[in-house]
Amino acid sequence: MSAGTYTPRPGAAPLPRMIAAQTALETRMLLRNGEQLLLTVIIPTLLLVLFSAVDVVDTGSGASVDFLAPGILALAVMSTAFTGQAIATGFERRYGVLKRLAASPLPRWALMTAKTLSVLVTEALQIVLLTAIALALGWSPEGNPLSVLLLLVLGTAAFSGLGLLMAGTLKAEATLAAANLVFLLLLVGGGVIVPLDKFPDAAQSVLGLLPVSALSEGLRDVLQHGASMPWAQAGILAVWAVLGLGAAAKLFRWE
Numbered sequence: 001m002s003a004g005t006y007t008p009r010p011g012a013a014p015l016p017r018m019i020a021a022q023t024a025l026e027t028r029m030l031l032r033n034g035e036q037l038l039l040t041v042i043i044p045t046l047l048l049v050l051f052s053a054v055d056v057v058d059t060g061s062g063a064s065v066d067f068l069a070p071g072i073l074a075l076a077v078m079s080t081a082f083t084g085q086a087i088a089t090g091f092e093r094r095y096g097v098l099k100r101l102a103a104s105p106l107p108r109w110a111l112m113t114a115k116t117l118s119v120l121v122t123e124a125l126q127i128v129l130l131t132a133i134a135l136a137l138g139w140s141p142e143g144n145p146l147s148v149l150l151l152l153v154l155g156t157a158a159f160s161g162l163g164l165l166m167a168g169t170l171k172a173e174a175t176l177a178a179a180n181l182v183f184l185l186l187l188v189g190g191g192v193i194v195p196l197d198k199f200p201d202a203a204q205s206v207l208g209l210l211p212v213s214a215l216s217e218g219l220r221d222v223l224q225h226g227a228s229m230p231w232a233q234a235g236i237l238a239v240w241a242v243l244g245l246g247a248a249a250k251l252f253r254w255e
Helices: 016-030 034-053 063-095 097-102 110-135 146-167 174-188 201-207 211-223 231-251
Strands: none
Touching: 016 034, 016 063, 016 110, 034 110, 063 110, 063 146, 063 174, 063 211, 097 110, 110 146, 146 174, 146 211, 146 231, 174 201, 201 211, 211 231
């Protein structure tokens, strides 16, 4: 037996293993949080079922669920990538969690990668659940799944950048209030439940530039109308993603 056989070998784990472990931890924290579940699962599900069953809003010709399902999917992305991530990261920053993690062998960019992967895992679960409910309500989706996937990825990037920007620049309490307020405002004015053409013409041109409007309208073009790829909406989401992630990378404060 050679000397040092039982001597521990100090050192960081391989980077992919660290990212995977942090991703799993972030996902468990998201799914165990009652407020997060309310935002990511319960509210979108209730809105989908309620407005599909009750004719409250004029959604045009065709079944209400065909209009509502794409908008609810966009709402689910926003609730996880923006609202949930902003609140969770803001309080992690306040309590010094981010400061301590930044001193660990896990690089800062890898921590943000793990948070993004966690958001994607949570969104995948949301989309599976909401799609199953929508199909049970009579939804008949059309279009190219790859176009849907690209829109969802661009939407996630846009909302993640904005959420991290808010969490990294505002106090935790301000982030909590602002994130929930923005969620409510975009729910009403982002084309999720109420069609944008119900708003005044001047407001439509402004509301159409919002990321949730671009995502919901883009998903609706593909899933309801069978469009190949709504490049205008994809371009809006890409601009928001570049601006949000760029600003977050530059302005994010770890403590």
